[in-house]
Each structure stands twice: as C-alpha cells, then as structure tokens.
Amino acid sequence: MKWDEFFVTGEPMIYGAMASIVLATIAIIVGLTYFKKWGYLWREWLTTVDHKRIGVMYILSALIMLFRGGVDAIMMRFQTAVPENTFLDSQHYNEVFTTHGLVMILFMAMPFIIGIMNVVVPLQIGARDVAFPRLNAISFWLFFFGAMLLNLSFVIGGSPDAGWTAYFPLASIEFSPTVGNNYYSLALQISGIGTLLTGINFIVTILKMRAPGMKLMRMPMFTWSSLITSVIITFAFPVLTIALALMMFDRIFGSQFFTMANGGMDMLWANLFWVWGHPEVYIVILPAFGIYSEIISTFSKKNLYGYSSMVWSMVIISLLSFLVWAHHFYTMGQGAMVNGFFSITTMAISVPTGVKIFNWLFTMRKGKISFTTPMLYSLAFIPIFTIGGVTGVMLAMASADYQYHNTMFLVAHFHYVLIPGTVFAVIAGFHYWFPKVFGFKLNDRLGKHAFWWIAISFNVTFFPLFFLGLKGMTRRMYTYSEETGFGPLNMLSFVGALGLAIGFAILVYNIYYSIRYSPRETNGDPWDARTLEWATSSPIPAYNFAVTPNVKTRDALWAAKHDNISIFDEEIKPIHLPSNTGKPIILGAIFFAFGFAMVFSWFIPAIIAGIGIIIVMATMSFDRDHGITVSVKEIMETEKKLRGETL
Amino acid sequence: MKKRGLLFVLFSSLVLLLSGCSSIAVFDPKGPAARTLSSTILFSIAVMIGILLVVYVLFIVILSKYRAKNSKDDYIPPHEEGNKWLEVIWITIPIIIVTVLSVVTVKSTISVENVPKGYENQKPLVIYAASSNWKWHFSYPEEGIETVNYLNIPTHRPIELRLYSFGPITSFWVPQLAGQKYAMSDMINKLNLVADVPGSYLGRNTNFSGEGSAHMEFETLAMSSEQFTEWVDEVKTTAPALDEEKFTSLLATAHVGRESFSTNHLSFSPAPGDHADHMYHTDMENGNVEHQENKEEHPTPPTSPEETEFDSVPNVDPNEPLPQSPAEDSSGDIEHTDHTNHEGH
Numbered sequence: 001m002k003w004d005e006f007f008v009t010g011e012p013m014i015y016g017a018m019a020s021i022v023l024a025t026i027a028i029i030v031g032l033t034y035f036k037k038w039g040y041l042w043r044e045w046l047t048t049v050d051h052k053r054i055g056v057m058y059i060l061s062a063l064i065m066l067f068r069g070g071v072d073a074i075m076m077r078f079q080t081a082v083p084e085n086t087f088l089d090s091q092h093y094n095e096v097f098t099t100h101g102l103v104m105i106l107f108m109a110m111p112f113i114i115g116i117m118n119v120v121v122p123l124q125i126g127a128r129d130v131a132f133p134r135l136n137a138i139s140f141w142l143f144f145f146g147a148m149l150l151n152l153s154f155v156i157g158g159s160p161d162a163g164w165t166a167y168f169p170l171a172s173i174e175f176s177p178t179v180g181n182n183y184y185s186l187a188l189q190i191s192g193i194g195t196l197l198t199g200i201n202f203i204v205t206i207l208k209m210r211a212p213g214m215k216l217m218r219m220p221m222f223t224w225s226s227l228i229t230s231v232i233i234t235f236a237f238p239v240l241t242i243a244l245a246l247m248m249f250d251r252i253f254g255s256q257f258f259t260m261a262n263g264g265m266d267m268l269w270a271n272l273f274w275v276w277g278h279p280e281v282y283i284v285i286l287p288a289f290g291i292y293s294e295i296i297s298t299f300s301k302k303n304l305y306g307y308s309s310m311v312w313s314m315v316i317i318s319l320l321s322f323l324v325w326a327h328h329f330y331t332m333g334q335g336a337m338v339n340g341f342f343s344i345t346t347m348a349i350s351v352p353t354g355v356k357i358f359n360w361l362f363t364m365r366k367g368k369i370s371f372t373t374p375m376l377y378s379l380a381f382i383p384i385f386t387i388g389g390v391t392g393v394m395l396a397m398a399s400a401d402y403q404y405h406n407t408m409f410l411v412a413h414f415h416y417v418l419i420p421g422t423v424f425a426v427i428a429g430f431h432y433w434f435p436k437v438f439g440f441k442l443n444d445r446l447g448k449h450a451f452w453w454i455a456i457s458f459n460v461t462f463f464p465l466f467f468l469g470l471k472g473m474t475r476r477m478y479t480y481s482e483e484t485g486f487g488p489l490n491m492l493s494f495v496g497a498l499g500l501a502i503g504f505a506i507l508v509y510n511i512y513y514s515i516r517y518s519p520r521e522t523n524g525d526p527w528d529a530r531t532l533e534w535a536t537s538s539p540i541p542a543y544n545f546a547v548t549p550n551v552k553t554r555d556a557l558w559a560a561k562h563d564n565i566s567i568f569d570e571e572i573k574p575i576h577l578p579s580n581t582g583k584p585i586i587l588g589a590i591f592f593a594f595g596f597a598m599v600f601s602w603f604i605p606a607i608i609a610g611i612g613i614i615i616v617m618a619t620m621s622f623d624r625d626h627g628i629t630v631s632v633k634e635i636m637e638t639e640k641k642l643r644g645e646t647l
Numbered sequence: 648m649k650k651r652g653l654l655f656v657l658f659s660s661l662v663l664l665l666s667g668c669s670s671i672a673v674f675d676p677k678g679p680a681a682r683t684l685s686s687t688i689l690f691s692i693a694v695m696i697g698i699l700l701v702v703y704v705l706f707i708v709i710l711s712k713y714r715a716k717n718s719k720d721d722y723i724p725p726h727e728e729g730n731k732w733l734e735v736i737w738i739t740i741p742i743i744i745v746t747v748l749s750v751v752t753v754k755s756t757i758s759v760e761n762v763p764k765g766y767e768n769q770k771p772l773v774i775y776a777a778s779s780n781w782k783w784h785f786s787y788p789e790e791g792i793e794t795v796n797y798l799n800i801p802t803h804r805p806i807e808l809r810l811y812s813f814g815p816i817t818s819f820w821v822p823q824l825a826g827q828k829y830a831m832s833d834m835i836n837k838l839n840l841v842a843d844v845p846g847s848y849l850g851r852n853t854n855f856s857g858e859g860s861a862h863m864e865f866e867t868l869a870m871s872s873e874q875f876t877e878w879v880d881e882v883k884t885t886a887p888a889l890d891e892e893k894f895t896s897l898l899a900t901a902h903v904g905r906e907s908f909s910t911n912h913l914s915f916s917p918a919p920g921d922h923a924d925h926m927y928h929t930d931m932e933n934g935n936v937e938h939q940e941n942k943e944e945h946p947t948p949p950t951s952p953e954e955t956e957f958d959s960v961p962n963v964d965p966n967e968p969l970p971q972s973p974a975e976d977s978s979g980d981i982e983h984t985d986h987t988n989h990e991g992h
Contacts, residue, residue, distance in 0.1 A: 090858045163855050169832065170815035170856055260832045266816060267831070300713070306729035331818055331828050333836035336760045340753040347745045347752075351738060358737045359729070361705050367724045370715045379710065386702045390695035397748060399755035400688045402826020403673045403681075406818060406853035472672040472822050476855040485670055 008158055011092065018155045047580040049133035051118045052437060052540055054140045058115025059430065061144055063508075065107040068151065070504060072100035074497055077461070081494035083482040093478035094161040095180065099154070101164025106188060107147040109284045109418070112426040114143075114198055117226045117287060120433060121202065123533030123540065124220045126211025126549040131204040133578045134620070139194040139201065141588030146191025149595045153183040157599065160184040163476060165277070166247070168258035168269040173251050179599050185248040186595040192240050199233030202226055211532070213551035217311070220531040220555075221297075221304055225290025228314045229283050232321065236279035243272035252601055267332060274325035282321040284418070286314055288425030289356060292378045295432055296360050298529045299375040300367030303555055306359040313352030320349045330398045331405050339398035346396035353389060357382060372527070373447030377428035380455045381420045388416030391466070406476075409469025415462045427454075427507070435526045439538045440518040442510050450506035457499025464489035464496075522643070530558035535567055537642040543575045546635050575630045581623075587616045672822040677844040677869070679763035680825040687755045694744060759826060762805045763841045771807040771839070772800070775911075775918055778830050778852060779813035780901045781859030786911035790879045793889050793911035795903055798867045801875035802845050808838040811918050813898055815857060821850035821867045829854065834919050842869035859901055883909045891915050 008014050032038050045053060075096050079088045088096065118136070122129055130136050153159045160180040162171040171181045206227045210219070219227075247269070249255040256264040297304045304310060326334065326342040360382060369375070391413040395401055404410055435441045473486045480486045525534040535557045536545050549556065549567040559565040594609035674689070676682040711717075758764070762771065775786040776798070786793045800806050810819050810830035820827035825840035842848075852863035870878070887893075889908035894916060897903065 090861065094855075094858065162857075167816055167854075175815055175857060260814075265833065300724065302724040303726055303728075305727055306734060309729060309734055329829070331826070332831075333828055333834075336753070336757045339756055340749075343752045343756070344745075344749045347748055351741045351745060354741045355734070355737060357702060358705075358733075361702075361709055362727075362730075362733070364709050364713055366727070367713050368715045368718050368722060369710065369713050382706055383703060386699060390698055393745075393748065394688070394691045394695060397687065397691060397752040397755075399684055399752060399759050399826065400691060402759065402828070403684050403688065403822060405827055406855075467671065470671045470673040472820075472849065472851070474820075474851065474853040477861040479861055 006156060008155055013092075014155060021155065042582070043580065046585050047137075047582045049129070049137045049578050049580060049584075050542060051122050051130050051133065051136060054136055055115045055118030055120075056437060057140060058111045058118060058143070061147065062108050062112035062115060062426075065103050065111070065147060066504070069100050069103040069108055070501065072096045072103065074501060076100065077490075077494040077497040079478060080480070080486075080490045082491065083480055083484070083487050085479060088478065090478045091161060094163075094476070095154075095159035097476055098160045098163055098166075098180075099150070102150060102160070102184070102188070103147075104418075105164065105280070105284070106191060107143075107150065109422045109426070110195060111143055111147075112430075113229075113284055113287045113422070114139075114195070116291065116426065116429045116433065117198075117202060117229075119437060120429075120533055121223055121226050122205065122209070123436075123536065123544060124223045124531050125206060125209060125214055126532050126545060126551065127205065127209040128544050128575065129578065130201050131209055132201050134581060134584060135197050135201050137581070137584035138587060139198040141584045142194030142197070142591060143191040145588040145592035146187045146189075146194065146595070149190065149592055149599075150183055150187035152596070153180060153187075153599075157183065165273055166269075167273075168247075168250075168264075168266040169260045171247070171251075171269075172259050173254075174259065182248070182251055182599040182601075185244045185251060186598050189241065189244045189248070190591050190595050192237055192244065195233060196237040196241070199230040199237065202230040203234060206230070211549045211551050214556075217308065218551055218554045218556075220290075221293035221307070221310060222287065222290035222531075224311050225286045225288075225293075225314060228318050229286045232279045232283050232286070232318050235322070236276045236283065239272055240276040240280075243269065243276065246272075248598070252598065270329055270332070271325065274328045275322070278325045278328065279318075279321045281417075282317060284422045286317065288422050289314065291425045291429040291432070292360065292381060293363075294529075294531065295374045295378045295428055296363050297555075298432075298527055299370050299372055299378075300364045301370075301528075302363055302367040303530070303558075304359070305363040305365075306355070307554065309355055310359055313355045316352045317349055320345055320352075324349065327396060327398075327401070330401045336398075343396050343398045347393055350389060350393050350396075357386065357389075372431075373442070373444055373451060374428040374432040376448060376451045376455075377424040377431070380451070381424050381428075384416065384420035384424075384455070384459070388413060388418075388420065391416060404469060406474050407469035408465040408473045408475060411475045412462050412465035412469060415465075419458055419462070424454075432527070433533075435521055436524070436533060436538050436540065440514060440520050441526060442514045443518060446506060446510040446513060450503050450510060453499055453503030453506060457496045457503055459496070461493050461496030461500060464492045468493075525557070528561075530555035532556050532567070535560070537639070539642070541635075541638050541642060543577060543630055543635070546572055546639050572632050572635050574632055575635065576627055577630060578627045579625055581620075581625070583616055583620050583623075587613065587620075590616060672849070676823055677846060677848060678824045678840055678842045679765070680759045680840050681823055683755050683758050683763075684826055687751060690751065691748065694748065698744070760839070762807075762839050766803075766805040766841050769805055771805040773807045773809065774798070774800070775809045775811070775913060776819055776830065777811050777813060777918070778817040778819075778856070778863070779898045781852075781856070781863050782897075782900075782903055783819075783852075783863065783865050784897075784912065786913050787879070788911065788913055790883070791910060792879060792882045792886070793908040794882075795897065795906035796865045797905050798850065798865060799875060799878055800842055800867065800869050801872040802842045802869045804841065804872060806840050806842075808840065809918060810836045810838060816854050817852040817856050817860075817863065818854035819850070820853045821848050823848045824867065824869075827853055832919070842867075845869050845871060862902060882907050885909075 007018075032041060045057065048054065075088060076093065079085050079093055118130070150160075157179040160166065160171075160176075160183055161178070162176050162181055162184075166181060166184055169175055171184070206219070206223060246255070246257040250257050250259060250264075256262040258264050258266055258269040260266070293304050293310065323345045324342060326332075326338065327346045330339045330342070371379075391409075395404055395410065395413055404413075431442050431447055468486055468489050471484075471486065471489075473480065473484070521538055524537040526538075527534070532549055532551070535549065545568075547568045547570045550569055551567070552565050553559040553563075556565075556567055560567045590609050590612040594606055594613060597603075597606035597609060673681075674685050676685045761767075773788055775784075775788065777784045777786070782796055783798075784793060784795055785798045808819065810828055811834070812830040812832050814832065816832075817830045818827045819830055819838060821840070824842055825838060828836045828838045830836065846869055848867045848869065850865045850867045852860055854860075856863070886907040886909045888910045889912055890910075893908075894912045897906070
C-alpha cells in the first residue's frame with residue numbers, strides 16, 4: 001500500500017467530506033471539554049447497560065446514518081437528473097450507490113429497528129432490562145464501530161464499489177483491486193456479529209423475562225414481531241457471517257471460493273448472499289408491522305383485529321422468507337422448474353401479508369380514528385405499501401422478471417416496500433415512543449408538515465422509476481444518452497428527492513423545536529394507549545417498573561384503565577440492576593482497530609488487536625461484578641419525583 | 648391533500664404511459680418471446696389494479712366513516728376479536744389469485760425458456776455472445792464470423808444465444824425481443840429468441856459489472872434472411888481475420904467501437920461448458936477443461952486502475968451511447984434505423 005493511495009484524493013467533494021469530518025470531531029471534543037461533559041458522557045452513556053439508553057444511542061446513530069445515506073441518494077438522483085451529467089464520474093457514482101445501499105439497510109434500517117426494540121420490548125413485557133444487558137452493550141458497540149469502519153472508507157482507502165450485493169467475481173481482488181471491498185467484508189462482519197448477539201438476546205428476553213401472567217398470546221404485537229425477527233436474525237445472520245468470512249479469505253488471503261479460477265464459483269456468493277439477504281428484508285419489515293399494529297390500534301381506540309391471525313401470518317412469513325432467495329436471480333439460468341418453484345413460494349408470501357393489511361383496515365373499522373403524526377405515517381403506509389406489495393407479486397413472476405430484473409422497475413419496487421414499510425414505521429415509532437423516553441411529545445404541527453412533504457415527495461421520486469424500468473433503464477447506470485428518452489422522468493424523480501430532503505429537514509428541526517418548546521408530560525400515558533410500556537412514568541426510571549406488573553389480559557393497561565383489572569398488586573421490594581461497564585466500548589474499539597488493520601492487510605497490528613479482543617472477552621467472563629441494588633427508599637423517592645410530587 | 652398528490656402522480660404517469668406506449672420498450676415487442684412477456688405483464692398489471700382498488704376503496708370508506716370527528720363524544724369503539732368468515736374470505740381469494748398467477752407464470756416461463764411456438768422445427772441459428780470488460784463479442788460458429796458490439800440476426804428464424812463472460816457477471820437484454828439472462832464465466836446460458844419484425848433494437852447489459860457497465864449497449868439489427876446472407880458474405884470477404892493476438896488485445900481493451908471479423912475466436916478460445924457440465928463433471932474446473940486452458944492462454948485483462956481508466960484508453964469515447972463506426976462496419980448496404988423508428992425496414 002502506497003501512502004498516496006491511503007487517503008482518497010483528487011475530488012473536491014472528498015476534501016469537503018474530510019474537512020467536515022475533522023471539523024465535526026474537533027467541535028465535539030471542544031464542546032465536551034468546554035461544558036465538562038466527558039465524565040457525564042462516559043458514566044451515563046458510553047458505559048451504560050440500560051436497554052433504554054442503548055436504544056437511544058442506536059436510534060441516534062441510525063438518524064445520523066439516515067442523513068449520510070440520504071446525501072448519497074440526493075447525489076445519485078442529481079447525477080442522473082439529466083442525460084450525460086458530469087457531476088460524478090463512474091467510480092464515484094459506483095461507490096455512492098454501494099454505500100447508499102449498505103448504509104440504509106445495515107446501518108440505518110436495522111439499528112433504528114433494533115433501537116426501538118431495545119427501548120420498547122422490555123417495557124412491553126414488564127421486564128427490568130433485557131436478559132443479557134452487557135451483551136446488549138457489546139451488540140451496540142460492535143454495530144457502532146462497524147458502521148464507523150465502513151464510513152471511514154469514504155476518505156481512507158476508498159469505498160466499496162461493487163454494489164451492496166457485492167457479486168463475485170466483480171467484488172474479487174481481480175476486478176476490484178482497491179481496499180473498498182475489504183471494508184465491506186470487515187465492517188459488515190463486525191456489525192453483523194453485534195446483530196446476531198441482539199437476536200439471541202431478544203429471543204431469551206422475550207421467552208424468559210415476561211411479567212407474570214403474560215402468556216405468549218397476551219404479548220403486544222410489537223413484542224411478537226420482535227420475537228419473530230430475532231428468530232430470523234439468529235438463523236439468517238450466520239449465513240452472512242460465513243459468506244463474509246469466505247469473502248475476506250478470498251480478498252485478503254488469496255483463497256478461491258468465489259473467483260473465476262481454480263474451481264471458484266461466483267454463483268455460490270449470490271446464493272449465500274441472498275439466503276441471508278432475503279430474510280434480512282423481513283428482519284426490517286416485521287418489526288415495522290408490529291409498530292403499525294400498536295399505533296393503529298391506539299389511535300383507533302380499538303383492540304387489534306384478528307390478533308391470532310396477525311401472529312400466525314408473521315410466523316408463516318418468517319418461514320417462507322427462507323424459501324424465496326432464488327427470486328433474486330431468476331436470470332441465472334436455473335431453468336423453468338426451479339424458477340417456477342421460487343415464483344410460487346414468493347407469491348405465497350402475499351397471502352399472509354394481505355391478511356395483515358385487511359386486519360389493520362378492520363381494526364380501524366368501527367373505531368374512533370384520530371390523525372396524529374404517528375397515525376398519519378401508519379395510514380400512508382397502507383396504500384403506498386400495497387403498491388410495493390403488488391409490484392412485488394409482479395416481480396415474483398419469473399417470466400415477467402426477465403424484463404424487470406436489474407432495472408429501475410426493481411429499484412422502484414423495493415423502495416415502495418422499504419420506505420413505507422420500514423422508514424415510515426421507524427419514524428412513526430419514533431414519534432409514538434418519543435414522549436415515553438423523553439417525557440414530552442414532538443410537535444404535532446411540524447410533524448404533520450414533515451409527513452406531507454415526505455409522503456408526497458416519496459411518490460414523486462419513486463413512481464416514475466417504474467416507467468423508467470419498463471423503458472429499459474437499468475439500475476446503477478451513472479449516465480445515459482439523450483436519445484434514450486430517460487431524461488424527463490429522472491428529472492421528476494430528482495425533484496421528488498429534493499422534496500424528501502425538505503421533509504427530513506423539517507423532521508430534524510422538529511426535534512430541536514420540541515426539545516425547546518414542547519410542554520413536559522406529567523403522566524406516563526400521553527396517547528391513552530393500551531400496552532404496558534405506558535404504565536410506568538415518563539421519563540422511565542432505570543428500573544422500569546417499581547413493582548413487577550401482573551398481567552391478566554391482552555392490552556393490560558387498557559384493561560386496567562377501563563375494566564379496573566389491576567396491574568400492580570405487589571409491594572415495593574429492593575431491585576437488583578446490572579452495573580455499568582466500560583468493557584463493551586473498549587471491545588468495540590479494539591474490533592475497529594482489528595478491522596482497520598485487516599482492511600490494509602497489516603497483519604502484525606491485526607494480530608495484536610486480535611489478542612486484545614480475547615483478553616477483553618476473558619476479563620469480562622471472569623468479572624465478579626454482582627451489580628447494584630436499589631433500596632425501597634430510593635425507589636419511593638424516584639417514583640415521587642417522577643410523578644412531580646415534592647419530597 | 649395526500650390523496651390528491653397520489654392521484655396526480657398516478658394520472659400524470661398514466662398519461663405518460665398512454666402517450667408513449669411505443670417508447671416503453673417492454674410493451675413494444677418485436678418477437679414472440681417478448682410478446683408473451685408483454686402480455687403476461689399487462690395481465691398481471693390488470694389483476695394488481697383490481698387488488699389495489701379493493702384495498703383503496705376499503706381504506707377510503709373506513710377512514711372517512713370512522714374518524715373521531717364524525718363520531719359522538721360518548722361513542723366507545725367495540726371490542727372485536729376478529730371474524731372467522733371474513734378471514735376465510737381474505738385468505739381464500741388471495742390464494743385463488745396467487746394460484747392463477749402461478750399457472751400463468753409457470754406456463755409463460757416454460758414458453759420463453761424454449762424455442763418460440765411455430766419455430767420448433769427450424770434449425771436454430773447459434774450465436775455465442777460473450778462479454779469482456781465493457782463490450783460484447785458475438786461469434787457466429789456456422790458462418791465463421793464475429794462481430795463486436797453489434798448483433799445482426801435474420802427475422803423469422805429461431806436464434807439460440809449462448810451467453811458467457813470473460814469476467815464479472817453480465818446480463819444480456821434486448822427488451823423488445825426477449826427477457827434477459829446472465830452471462831457468467833464458468834458456464835454457458837442459453838437464450839432463445841425470434842425477431843419477427845425487421846428493425847434495430849437496443850440491447851444492453853443490465854448487471855452492474857464495473858466502471859464502464861453503463862456504456863455496455865449494442866445494436867441488434869433484425870433483417871430478412873436474404874439480407875442476412877448478403878451481410879455474412881460481405882463480412883467474410885471484406886473484414887479482417889481474428890487471430891489470437893488481435894483477440895487478446897481486444898479483451899484487454901476496456902471499450903471499443905463496432906468491429907467485424909471474417910473468422911471467430913471459438914477455434915482458439917472455446918466457450919465454457921453448459922450448465923449440465925458444470926453440475927456433474929466434478930473433475931472439471933470452471934465447468935469445462937477447455938475453458939480452463941483457455942483462461943490460462945488468455946488471462947483476464949489486467950484491471951489495475953491505470954489500465955482501466957477510460958481516459959487512458961485510446962480512441963474511446965465512453966459517453967458515446969452506441970458506438971457507430973461505419974468505417975469498421977462492413978454491412979454497408981444495410982440501413983441503420985434509429986431507435987425511435989422501428990418500422991424502418
């Protein structure tokens with residue numbers, strides 16, 4: 001590696017990015033020092049094992065990544081807005097769409113979902129924390145440092161440029177000689193391990209930590225969706241782990257798993273990638289379905305229609321999600337029978353999904369619907385996602401897919417699924433649970449402004465792409481000629497992308513505005529909601545519930561409010577909580593150093609970092625830390641303070 | 648407000664669709680395979696619009712009827728567990744729809760994978776289509792000729808394209824003639840198509856294959872069999888021969904314009920085996936012994952950044968969408984039509 005190749009050079013935008021990274025870092029360091037917040041940051045946040053704070057850090061990171069991936073998206077739409085544009089060159093454009101995909105799926109959608117799971121699931125099941133709080137902190141820091149490693153590639157060494165799917169042999173060292181795809185294999189690996197740990201952690205949490213009386217079929221729908229998602233994570237992510245390890249061996253140690261020579265098989269990568277990649281789609285969509293179920297039910301003032309069919313449809317979707325991966329490459333030449341099989345399994349998914357749509361509609365029927373910001377996102381989801389769903393069925397038809405594959409039609413389809421499905425859901429969940437975590441609502445008027453900008457601009461951006469695909473425009477084209485006639489629709493799409501940017505800017509401004517001006521809640525239940533997380537005060541005390549709740553029905557809080565079925569019948573007892581630890585962040589940082597050294601094939605530093613990882617893990621295993629106990633007196637005082645009573 | 652925005656987008660898109668149906672390549676088929684796909688897609692769109700209508704009507708009715716403003720203050724929504732019969736309905740009807748679509752899918756997939764109906768008895772014209780870097784090589788084994796970046800075919804004759812790649816996976820797509828299929832380095836994929844209208848059809852690689860993949864376009868010219876024979880004779884008599892040395896240098900070049908050769912590369916650089924070889928001949932590497940040897944003889948072109956930078960490659964303008972170099976094109980007597988006028992022949 002030559003030093004002049006170490007930093008990415010030659011592009012004014014790259015220098016701009018470098019400068020802004022350096023300036024932002026200096027600003028953060030100076031700010032923390034000036035306000036003497038280092039100790040606070042370390043004690044309260046960086047070393048925390050509290051599921052709520054970990055959740056908040058996940059969501060904050062996801063918002064930053066949303067911004068980063070969004071800038072990528074604007075750059076892409078701007079580049080293709082007119083024919084023969086020279087704003088980005090081919091290499092730069094390739095890096096931008098690759099990182100846009102990676103960042104949005106792995107470092108925005110997943111952590112946002114996992115962040116909401118972290119905040120909400122233990123509260124919904126009446127638990128004090130997740131089953132393994134320290135493991136949870138490790139999960140977060142592995143995700144965080146994995147994301148940082150990938151983002152570093154933009155200025156040091158060059159970003160991955162073979163698409164987020166990184167198909168071989170294109171992603172091999174032979175055709176992608178820069179370190180970009182080394183970053184891919186290592187950054188995804190590190191954060192993927194974090195995700196896998198999250199999956200295991202939440203399965204155990206939901207199965208073992210539920211409050212007394214909360215049978216499986218009494219769990220809130222978001223908890224159900226989190227359980228099923230965690231199961232999918234636990235089965236799907238090991239495939240990614242293996243695929244990335246083989247990729248790393250190919251690229252760094254010269255093995256030949258996916259290369260063109262010596263018996264390597266490029267199709268093997270495509271299969272492994274999508275055996276993970278398709279379930280991954282459901283990992284980000286099922287919790288979204290859970291979020292919508294909670295919100296639609298709350299703001300219709302009605303219980304969820306068809307509860308058990310909602311659960312079973314998710315179970316069936318999760319099983320089918322492992323049986324459809326080959327629909328990502330119908331065109332690989334596996335013949336009509338194999339394609340027919342995968343067409344049928346894929347279309348079968350539309351049946352349980354349709355059941356869910358009708359159940360949401362019938363939840364609202366005979367209800368009392370109020371149009372708050374989270375409800376608006378949930379309502380917009382239904383018509384827009386249905387377009388994504390029906391175009392998905394169209395794509396599932398193997399023969400027709402021969403005309404859609406790799407075109408803008410596909411790009412339009414998956415944005416029609418992922419944006420109303422996942423992005424609207426996490427924004428809706430963000431608005432919905434924000435008062436639970438921080439004790440005040442986001443401003444509703446600004447929230448609605450942002451919503452209309454986002455919902456309308458989304459359609460302006462992505463609806464034209466269906467037609468561009470049918471006209472023959474493929475995805476990942478950095479330029480096209482005037483004669484193709486792709487220009488006007490691409491321009492329309494760019495205009496929509498600007499509208500989306502305005503919408504998200506209003507959303508961010510709303511956070512600032514609400515922190516300053518929103519009235520503070522004194523009651524823990526601002527939406528008149530139904531499930532247990534609203535039964536404790538806001539902001540939530542470290543121990544969640546002063547008394548372990550007793551659950552006798554579904555929608556336990558609603559039953560307590562309207563049918564006088566009490567939840568808290570026990571006496572306050574001392575509560576045992578885990579103590580904070582700095583080891584997860586240290587472990588994450590060493591993983592980062594290991595990954596960075598491996599990217600550049602610096603094996604001595606990598607081995608040292610590897611030994612460091614083992615040492616930190618060993619010290620964690622032999623740690624004799626029994627946590628802290630909160631006394632009854634402290635609990636009483638905290639509870640009084642949270643209720644606004646003077647001591 | 649939102650609905651109006653949605654409707655506006657839908658409406659304007661429909662206007663675009665109706666005004667420019669012939670500009671939508673997928674709905675402007677010029678051969679039986681593409682025609683099957685076009686009607687399959689239009690059928691599925693009709694079914695999907697039906698489904699959307701049901702959901703949208705329910706959505707609008709429920710939202711307008713049960714909004715909190717329209718209900719009395721003391722109205723308490725009922726507790727509903729669900730309804731067995733409604734669930735049976737919304738499970739059964741989708742299953743019927745999916746079944747119908749499955750039958751259509753399997754039938755149309757089998758139909759486009761095979762030689763189109765009515766052409767089964769003809770001997771297909773075999774053409775090898777291979778991608779390297781960001782160009783396409785078309786070898787005609789029976790005629791013994793080869794072209795680069797343009798494909799001439801006779802109409803009303805089944806064409807059997809045998810696709811493979813000298814590098815990353817690419818996907819061969821001429822939307823007006825047939826659906827696409829991957830070209831990969833370790834095996835042959837077969838694509839059957841027939842053109843029944845003479846004309847010039849744009850083809851391209853749809854699978855991202857690196858820096859220059861946006862420029863991987865080629866013209867497919869469908870002509871009568873007499874014109875095709877004339878063109879073949881012309882190439883055989885006027886075009887230069889393709890020897891190993893020339894072929895190696897072609898492979899190493901990132902982009903080239905159109906080229907024609909009176910011999911082809913299959914004699915000294917044979918294509919890989921087909922899928923079956925790949926699956927069952929475990930002793931072979933990369934599917935075919937010949938291909939492996941071929942790789943050793945013709946190593947993949949170097950891809951260090953210096954050498955694949957567009958600007959460093961002489962005589963190539965990457966912004967040129969469809970390389971048109973009449974000097975190298977030996978089919979002088981055949982008119983090239985532009986892509987907006989498909990009935991030109």
